[in-house]
Amino acid sequence: xxxxxxxxxxxxxxxPDVVLPPDVELAAVLxxxxxxxxxxxxxxxxxxxxxxxxxxxxxxxGYQGDLRATGHFLPEQFLFLISCGFSSFxxxxxxxxxxxxxxxxxxxxxxxxxxxxxxxAREVA
Amino acid sequence: xxxxxxxxxxxxDGVSVWFAGANGWTEHVDQACSxxxxxxxAALAQAKxxxxxxxxxxxxAVEVTHEEGKLFPVAHREQIRAxxxxxxxxxxxxxxxxxxxxxxxxxxxxxxxxxAGIYRYDEYDRDFLRQRAREFGTMVERRRxxxxxxDEFKPLRLMNGVYLQLHxxxxxxxxxxxxxxxxxxxxxxYVARHYDRGYGHFTTRQNIQFNWLRLExxxxxxxxxxxxxxxxxxxxxxxxxxTTTDEFAGAxxxxxxxxxxxxxxxxxxxxxxxxxxxxxxKFKIAIVGAGHDRAAVRVHDIGIESYRNDVGEPVxxxxxxxxxxxxxxxxxxxxxxxxxxELLRYCEAILRVYNALGRRDNMYKARIKILIREMKPDxxxxxxEDEYASLPADYCLLTDELVQAVAARFPEPELPxxxxxxxxxxxxDDRALARxxxxxxxxxxxxxxxSAVISLKPxxxxxxxxxxxxxxxxxxxxxxxxxxxxxxSHVQNLVLPHVAKDDVPALFKDLVKAGxxxxxxxxxxxxxxxxxxxxxxxxxxxxxxxxxRIAERLAPKQHEIGTLHVNIxxxxxxxxxxxxxxxGLLGVDKNGEEVYQITLGGAADEKAAIGRIIGxxxxxxxxxxxxxxxxxxxxxxxxxxxxxxxTYRRLGxxxxxxxxxxxx
Numbered sequence: 001x002x003x004x005x006x007x008x009x010x011x012x013x014x015x016p017d018v019v020l021p022p023d024v025e026l027a028a029v030l031x032x033x034x035x036x037x038x039x040x041x042x043x044x045x046x047x048x049x050x051x052x053x054x055x056x057x058x059x060x061x062g063y064q065g066d067l068r069a070t071g072h073f074l075p076e077q078f079l080f081l082i083s084c085g086f087s088s089f090x091x092x093x094x095x096x097x098x099x100x101x102x103x104x105x106x107x108x109x110x111x112x113x114x115x116x117x118x119x120x121a122r123e124v125a
Numbered sequence: 126x127x128x129x130x131x132x133x134x135x136x137x138d139g140v141s142v143w144f145a146g147a148n149g150w151t152e153h154v155d156q157a158c159s160x161x162x163x164x165x166x167a168a169l170a171q172a173k174x175x176x177x178x179x180x181x182x183x184x185x186a187v188e189v190t191h192e193e194g195k196l197f198p199v200a201h202r203e204q205i206r207a208x209x210x211x212x213x214x215x216x217x218x219x220x221x222x223x224x225x226x227x228x229x230x231x232x233x234x235x236x237x238x239x240x241a242g243i244y245r246y247d248e249y250d251r252d253f254l255r256q257r258a259r260e261f262g263t264m265v266e267r268r269r270x271x272x273x274x275x276d277e278f279k280p281l282r283l284m285n286g287v288y289l290q291l292h293x294x295x296x297x298x299x300x301x302x303x304x305x306x307x308x309x310x311x312x313x314x315y316v317a318r319h320y321d322r323g324y325g326h327f328t329t330r331q332n333i334q335f336n337w338l339r340l341e342x343x344x345x346x347x348x349x350x351x352x353x354x355x356x357x358x359x360x361x362x363x364x365x366x367x368t369t370t371d372e373f374a375g376a377x378x379x380x381x382x383x384x385x386x387x388x389x390x391x392x393x394x395x396x397x398x399x400x401x402x403x404x405x406x407k408f409k410i411a412i413v414g415a416g417h418d419r420a421a422v423r424v425h426d427i428g429i430e431s432y433r434n435d436v437g438e439p440v441x442x443x444x445x446x447x448x449x450x451x452x453x454x455x456x457x458x459x460x461x462x463x464x465x466x467e468l469l470r471y472c473e474a475i476l477r478v479y480n481a482l483g484r485r486d487n488m489y490k491a492r493i494k495i496l497i498r499e500m501k502p503d504x505x506x507x508x509x510e511d512e513y514a515s516l517p518a519d520y521c522l523l524t525d526e527l528v529q530a531v532a533a534r535f536p537e538p539e540l541p542x543x544x545x546x547x548x549x550x551x552x553x554d555d556r557a558l559a560r561x562x563x564x565x566x567x568x569x570x571x572x573x574x575x576s577a578v579i580s581l582k583p584x585x586x587x588x589x590x591x592x593x594x595x596x597x598x599x600x601x602x603x604x605x606x607x608x609x610x611x612x613x614s615h616v617q618n619l620v621l622p623h624v625a626k627d628d629v630p631a632l633f634k635d636l637v638k639a640g641x642x643x644x645x646x647x648x649x650x651x652x653x654x655x656x657x658x659x660x661x662x663x664x665x666x667x668x669x670x671x672x673x674r675i676a677e678r679l680a681p682k683q684h685e686i687g688t689l690h691v692n693i694x695x696x697x698x699x700x701x702x703x704x705x706x707x708x709g710l711l712g713v714d715k716n717g718e719e720v721y722q723i724t725l726g727g728a729a730d731e732k733a734a735i736g737r738i739i740g741x742x743x744x745x746x747x748x749x750x751x752x753x754x755x756x757x758x759x760x761x762x763x764x765x766x767x768x769x770x771x772t773y774r775r776l777g778x779x780x781x782x783x784x785x786x787x788x789x
Contacts, residue, residue: 026481047280047363049403053480056400060517074273076264076281083399099272106256114393114469114527 003068004089006082008101016040016068022050030061039063041086043071052084059085075099079106128191129165130157131172132203133184136269138339139294141206141218142181144172150181152219154196154207159189178275182289201719202658206291210659212587212669216322218292222339228319231312233353238306238609242375242622244389245534246354254351257358261285262344284364284402286357287343290662296338297360298350302370302388303331303613307600310611312353314596320346325596327581327589329653329702330409331369331613332360336660358396363404365395365476369411371419372614375538376576376622378568382414382431382439387468390523390531394469401476405483406491408476409448414439420615423447423456423733424705426493427475429468440464445475446497446505449699453735454494457502459509465528469521474513478505538608540571542625551630558633560684561644566629573626577607579619579636580643580651584680585673588654589617598639606632616653616690618646648683649691649756650676653702657695657712658719664695666712666719671748678749679756686756688768692727705729707770708752709736719745725781726773739782754784 003013017036020029022044033039039058041051055067069081070090078100081089091097131144132154142150143157146168151157160168165186173184188199198204205211209218246254264285268278282288286297298313305313313333317325320342321335328334338346350356359366368388375383391410395401401408411420412429422428428444441463447456463471479493482500497505552559566575579599582588591599599619603611606628607621614620624632636642645651652675655661657668672693679686692706696713703709709724720742727736743751756769758781763772773781 046277047403048485049363049401050481050485052400052403053477057477060520074277074281077403080397080399080402094274094277106260114390114396 001090001093002097004091004097004100006087006089008078008097008104010097011088014038014066016070019070020054022048022054024054026054026057030058033058033061033063033065036065038066038068038088040068040070040090043069043073045071046073046077052080055081055084055086075103078103126161128159128161128189129186130154130159130189130196130198131168131184131186132157132206133172133181134289136178136180136182137341138220139289139292140220141292143207144168144184146171154189154198157196159191159196160186176271179269179271182275199717201714201717202291202664205658209292211667212659212673216337221322221337222320222342224339224342231349231352232315233308233312236308236311238308238604240536240538240608241304241306241308241603241610242385242536242538242608243304243306243309243354243610244301244385244531245536251351251354254354254356255348257285257356258344258347258351261347265340265344280362280403282340283362284359285343285347286360287338287340288361288662290336290660291658292660293336294338294340294343295660296335296343296346296357297328298333298335298355298357299360299367300331300333300355300613301392302368302374302385303372303615304374304385305611305613306353307603307609307611309353309355310596310600310603312350312355314593314600316346316349317596318593320349324590324592326587326656327591327613327617327619329615329617329655329700330360330367331372331615332367333613334656336656359402361407362402363406363408364402365398365404365408365410368392368395369409369420369425369615371413371415372612372618372620373419373567373576373622374414374612376567376569376574377415378570379417380415380570381433384412384414384429384431386528386532386535387429387431387441387465388412389535390469390528391472393531394472394521401480404476404480405485406488406493408479408493410472418729418731418733421702421705421729421733423731424449424453424702424729425456427472428456434462438464441468443471443475445509446494446502447733448492448494449702449704450492451489451697451699452495453699453704454498455733455735456494457497457506459506466523466525469523470516471509471513473521474509474516477512478508538610538623540569540574540623542573542627544573544626547627548629555630557637557642557644558630561633561636561642562629564644564648564684565646566624567620569623571623574623575626575629576612577621577624577629577632578614578646579621579641580645581618582645582651582676583640583643584645584650584676587669588652588672591619595639595641598641602632602635602639605635616651618651645680645683647688647690649679649686649689649752650683651690652676653690653692653706655693655695655700657693657701661695661700663698664712665697665714666695666721666745668693668695668701668710668712671710671712671721671745674749675752678753682756682760685760686769689770690727690729691752693721702729703727704735705733706736707768707773708755710748713742715742721745721748723751723785725778726770728770737778739778740786743785751785754787755781758784
């Protein structure tokens with residue numbers, strides 16, 4: 001399946017060092033990730049949002065390597081995935097990379113309204 | 126021989142359609158082809174070619190009977206799908222709108238509400254909403270072309286407030302913490318008038334629902350609403366929903382902290398939250414800041430009470446795991462004295478634990494309330510505290526700078542009027558006015574003002590429904606008397622929050638003229654009722670007709686009975702909050718008959734309690750008798766000044782049980 005980066009460009013495929021299932025016990029796994037090059041997080045179905053929390057927790061723990069989303073997710077979720085710290089994406093068969101590129105073409109930045117409010121309060125000040 | 130027809134809802138407009146063999150899909154059940162068991166398999170194959178989903182969704186067989194050349198679905202729900210809502214026989218099912226009709230200019234192009242206490246959007250915010258409307262248009266397009274399956278599209282449309290109900294698509298629009306400007310209400314009236322069938326329904330989440338949207342009109346309706354800074358984002362789906370609060374927030378005399386500021390901050394934090402938009406199940410937050418809980422915070426996924434600490438700073442008491450539905454619970458308390466900067470961090474910790482551990486194998490056990498009970502509250506609280514302690518120090522910190530940035534967008538209302546005695550004098554001569562003032566006004570923090578409640582519960586009407594014309598009238602009255610501001614209450618009424626006492630007689634006169642002066646707030650006819658099986662695809666029984674019959678029966682005694690909350694839900698999902706009604710009614714289907722379970726003793730306020738079922742369900746026709754008998758018993762048993770709920774708490778269910786079951 002095609003692999004893309006956060007700019008929706010196709011990149012050459014590399015095997016992940018570990019694939020974390022959505023019910024992974026994070027406390028046990030976090031200390032073991034440090035030096036790994038590629039950590040994959042599996043989305044069994046796009047509605048299952050555990051992967052978002054797993055990614056945030058891994059990044060907040062300080063993991064710097066490639067964090068990869070695999071399984072089933074939608075172009076409509078691309079910006080959220082990026083916000084949570086994913087850096088590569090094994091796109092599902094039903095949704096080709098071009099649709100992910102289209103999701104990036106929006107004029108606005110992803111993220112919560114509140115972050116925008118803060119950024120803009122600072123701009124005005 | 127069992128006879129069946131094939132039915133579904135048309136993708137483009139949601140209209141219920143019936144399969145007529147070689148003639149394709151028809152809008153009338155009488156034109157459908159009927160099949161016996163032997164013919165069904167081939168017929169279903171014909172009705173469901175591989176690309177069927179591009180035109181019709183939810184294709185299935187339903188049982189019918191054949192009488193005098195006509196086909197009648199057996200199930201009540203299917204009858205209502207075929208004929209339209211039983212409570213609006215003026216609005217039959219089927220196609221009603223000409224999509225090519227030219228529409229007049231938007232109210233927002235000529236009207237504004239400069240003094241309303243709504244959060245001020247600027248062009249940047251407005252562009253965000255316009256873009257969201259366009260994005261939804263793209264999703265609809267992708268769905269129509271088959272790039273998104275129905276299974277993939279459904280959560281996306283839900284996240285934008287679009288449901289598929291019995292007769293059409295329903296569009297739920299957020300009214301953040303129940304605050305609206307007159308201009309926004311006019312814009313809602315415009316959508317009701319031109320994209321719907323002339324009315325809307327205010328909900329217990331302080332939102333509004335339109336019942337008759339065509340999917341292909343939704344992007345245009347959302348674009349129209351965006352021009353008045355309103356939207357349907359996260360009004361459904363497994364995400365953080367509209368934050369609700371006290372309908373008198375910022376006005377109530379008993380308020381210590383204005384919760385609107387924090388509700389707005391929570392709204393901004395939860396909108397498009399990248400981590401918490403695909404939760405195990407929906408997630409509801411409510412916040413209050415007065416001595417009395419008017420937003421039912423203890424039956425929310427997260428409930429927040431704001432108050433002031435010893436040095437006068439606002440702080441929060443945090444509850445979690447309350448909820449109604451199939452397994453009702455009163456929330457557990459997690460924290461006292463949480464300082465403002467920590468508010469979002471603490472909510473993040475709760476949601477992170479929930480998102481990681483909430484059940485995803487069974488949607489009926491997926492709410493946070495179940496997780497808390499399965500883990501035990503102490504273990505859950507410890508986990509949240511650990512998660513909270515491990516968050517990076519600056520993560521999601523609600524800085525003073527941020528609070529000030531949001532606060533600066535709320536205009537402070539100017540309330541210079543003093544009480545000149547006009548109202549007091551008028552009440553001496555006008556008993557109807559005096560009664561309305563007693564029942565429908567609430568003390569204001571500025572002594573020359575009151576908050577006035579406009580009842581959307583006329584006796585025999587439909588709870589929470591307002592016509593486009595009524596919305597326009599209320600918008601005009603808000604401009605005239607209440608700084609252009611309106612509130613929606615979680616009991617489905619409207620509020621003019623800032624009315625000068627001296628203006629109340631004039632306001633009352635205008636309300637009488639508009640037919641909006643029903644003086645029943647907090648009384649037995651002020652019933653909360655969900656739309657029920659007249660509209661809702663989930664319902665198992667109708668709620669509206671039962672509410673109408675109870676109101677008609679008890680209206681003559683309602684002032685004598687006094688404060689009483691009757692809540693009715695048409696299914697176990699409890700949108701009508703039946704568990705927390707002093708009297709609760711839950712409609713269920715028993716062998717094809719609609720019957721109602723009665724619960725007593727529920728409460729939604731700071732003494733929150735889940736009502737107890739008192740016995741076997743009562744048939745529809747007997748419900749008014751049962752409630753009347755209950756009321757007669759209460760009137761005999763009560764001590765002077767005692768509300769029904771207090772008599773119940775004193776005496777228990779026994780004396781009431783007896784009289785209810787004596788009626789049938």
